[in-house]
Amino acid sequence: MKVELQYLVVTATVCTLLFSSCCLNVSTDETRAGSGPGSNSPAVNFAAFREHFDRVYDVNSEEFHRRHLYYQVGDKNKRETETCRGGTVDTFCTLMNSKNSIQRHAYLKNVSLTPQSAQYGINKFSDFSQEEFKDLYLRATADRAPPYTGLKTEGLPAKFDWREKAVVAPVQNQQACGSCWAFSVVGAMQSVHAIQGSPLTQLSVQQVLDCSYQNKGCNGGSTVRALNWLKQTREKLVPQKEYPYKAKTGICHFFPQSHGGVSVENFTAHDFSGQEEAMMGQLVEKGPLAAIVDAVSWQDYLGGIIQHHCSSQWSNHAVLVVGYNTMGDIPYWIVQNSWGTTWGNEGYVYIRIGGNVCGIADSVAAVVL
Structure with a gap:
């Protein structure tokens, strides 16, 4: 007793x-x-x-x-x-x-x-x-990205958050479907579309899930392969309300070229490990970034800034980097996830800048519309 x-x-x-x-x-x-x-x-x-x-x-x-x-x-x-x-x-x-x-x-x-x-x-x-x-x-896969060789952007603000400019759509919930790669790509596209002056519109994740033949739908995929498909086919993503999310892989619904939508003209994908300041510049200049991370420990995450216990060896999840903050003692990335608003910081996770925590800088894509 x-x-x-x-x-x-x-x-x-x-x-x-x-x-x-x-x-x-x-x-x-x-x-x-x-x-x-x-x-x-x-x-x-x-x-x-x-x-x-x-x-x-x-x-x-x-x-x-x-x-x-x-x-x-x-x-x-x-x-x-x-x-x-x-x-x-x-x-x-x-x-x-x-x-x-x-x-x-x-x-x-x-x-x-x-x-x-x-x-x-x-x-x-x-x-x-x-x-x-x-x-x-955790069904995303990371295609090897070349190291970034461009110049760093000078005069970056200490804090930058695309949400403050009303160009980031609300947090979504992928549910029991390994579709994070599609949410990441679509999130970047709809933000860049809004940055260019169009109304912020949620685009169809289900369309990417069903039609990106180089990926495996709910069984996983790659942000780079999805962007390659969008660039090569010039497929126009329609609004989510026209092609709603079902959390399962379905048959691709094709739209005529005359149908309105948003297409990808080009994209860049780079490895910014050791160059996260340059990654900050890409975020400011090009819009929210699609990134692949190690999210094994995120099953138990409640909030705060992740500074340890994730590596760059197990890339498995796609997210959207929407901002950064270097004003406090611990600089951090502001990252939108696709697990709903009841997870983390109302659907967001904060990751320390520097040291490539969670592999945040290993494979980072920017969209050009």
Whole structure:
């Protein structure tokens, strides 16, 4: 009984730490962890978690027991010995080898102790296994991009955010479909279209998903291959309302050339690793950028600035870089994700500038319309 009581005390303490929304001392509201519901959620047990995140699986079902297990103790990655063989020790292997979700959160939090650091804990993905999360959401592939050899832009502002110019569409939700690559490309296109003076219009992600034959729809794709397809075919993307998102791959719906839409004239794709200041210049000059990142640890992200624990070795997710801020102690990229507004900082993630954190600079594409 004494051992059980000690276990309950330790468990309660860990849960309290995971759900605390006052664990940061940050200088701006933007980088404050906890703008999403996971940070101050009352979900200290699985019943509360299900209610908070509107989970509807039957309590007597196999899915309920499986989700409860993932939420409570996580799962052992089935492919860990294959992926991490050879004695390699990195963040991916550490996370995948964590025996349970509490250990995973503790690991992430222990290396995130600097000011404004990212915070991790229970969020909308906490009843997913690590492998399931990776298979559903991390389906982007990165084509090797040439190193950037251009000049750096002089006189850049200390802070720049395309959202402030009303040319960034609201955060979308890809749902259980590996379509991040399409959301990233379409996000860049619709922003550049608005920057050029047209009304901000959400373009059809489903059209890219169904018709970009060089990619695999919900099973994954590449931003560069999608842009290549758009450039070569001069396919015009129609508004989302004409070709709505279904979160599943469908049959391509063709439109006549006379139909209105937005097409890609050209694009650039470069590796800015070691040259993130030049990447800032590209953002200011050309508009929001489509980037491929390592997002393995983002399953547990609540908010704040990611400064550690993601590498450039496991590019797996496409995002849209919409701005940067170098005014505080920790300069950071402002990145729009496609997992809905209940994730992260109301759908955004902040990544430290410098050091190519999460591989943010490895493969970065700018669109020309």
